[in-house]
Amino acid sequence: MISVSFHGVRGSTPCHGPDTHHFGGNTSCVSLRALGQLPVVFDLGTGLRYFGKQCGDTGAFRAVCLLTHLHYDHTLGLPFFQPLLRSDTTFEIYAPKQPDGRSIRELFLEKIKPPMFPVPLDDFAARVIFHEIGDDDFAIGDMQIRSRFVPHIGPTLGFRVTHAGASVTYLSDHQQPAGPEFTLSQGARELCERTDLLIHDAQYTDEEFVEKSTWGHSTYSYAKWVAETCGVQQLALFHHDPSRTDAALTELANQVGGGTKIGVFAAREGETVDVVTCNA
Template identity: 45%
Template sequence: MFDLGTGSRYLGLDHGAEPFDASCFVSHLHWDHIQGLPFFPPLLRPGNRLDLYAPRPERHESVADVIDTILCPPLFPVGVSDLPGEVVFHDLGNDEVRLGEVTVMSRYIPHIGRTLGYRLEWNGLSVAYLSDHQQPGVDVYDMCPGVEVLCRDVDLLIHDAQYTRDEFIKRSTWGHCTIDYAIWTGKAAGAKQVALFHHDPMHDDRMLDTVASVCGRHCTPNVVVAREGLTIQLGA
């Protein structure tokens, strides 16, 4: 799993009542990436476990310390220790984590506050996840070394694509990037496929359908617009 927004609740419901022992790699500790944690259905059953990996915080002792300051009264009535399931926290920086046959690489990437991008490798396949990525500037196309390492020749790049160019001009320091920059990053890094992600809340389905249509006709590499419930098969 990557991140724990509200969508994690639906993922947990789909898992059903089967035993759960899994890992989640959180890009950063902003609200929209962790607020699904206390509502994640597997953690509402004893015996289940979630290993949560996230960037080592700057102003707190640990990731666990950050979460404990959020999930407590009066902000929220239930703390992590109150959940029937177990949550184990792991602080990350520029690291590599081995989980069985899966390797997950983490690298710091530009955003607001400490933020990690991830690269998952398994059985010769690879996925890079850069959910929140600050573009260097208006019409500036460059990438930091960490981003290049994560994205190089990846099979699927899931990338922040929040703004159009005109929107970005007014929001160029808000920690995100343009659709064009996301596509450029994929092409420059040699990604085989790019999934545009982290859409602006004001971009409705009609607009995103237009983006998908244009990208489908004109873009290299292959570009898709991510949507809720989308499944992409790799190595087919």
């Protein structure tokens, strides 16, 4: 079993207010826990701060991040991650290698330093280790990790994590094809095929997509099509547009869930889902 907790479910920018309170306003961050394994976190959005608050402050802390890409909504939480203040923390970040050859470490050091942030990343007490990856299959403890480049804007990975037969796939930012025909890249298919829980970009309605077809994201219809095409068990609509109200999101999730055997829900901050395999 893998326990999946949503700490940030928005795309683009955090939002706040009475009409987004139910689903939450922090940006992308999802943690995975499996028995006897290191905690794994997808992305470093502002939701990371809330994951950090759950990590406790006694005993050496180790965790792993699988980072999809470097956009602000996926990285802004890193300097606010409480365990980074401790010298007994080791935080390993697996991130997409950059086509221009610049290292991920160098890019983060450039972002997290004065005058953009008061403390340089190197001055934090914790050991932060970066690994650069592409289309890879590897293990972290007993967890099998698959990373594949997926269409978005700039080099972006999707991930599939498998433990004891149960699998979780994370495609937070996924450019849907611009034309009327739905297709799926080979890499994305390898991540999604018969996965137990698919956490997928669902930023736009079909109407919104007409104006934003090159902005790097997916519609609710496309997310559902991917889930059905790949035979997934559950679909978590994710990377909610910051303008999407709770009422609209509830209605859209109901619409997407209609007429399909797939369990569909809109990811909600603070919620935990236990994933067991039904596809064995």
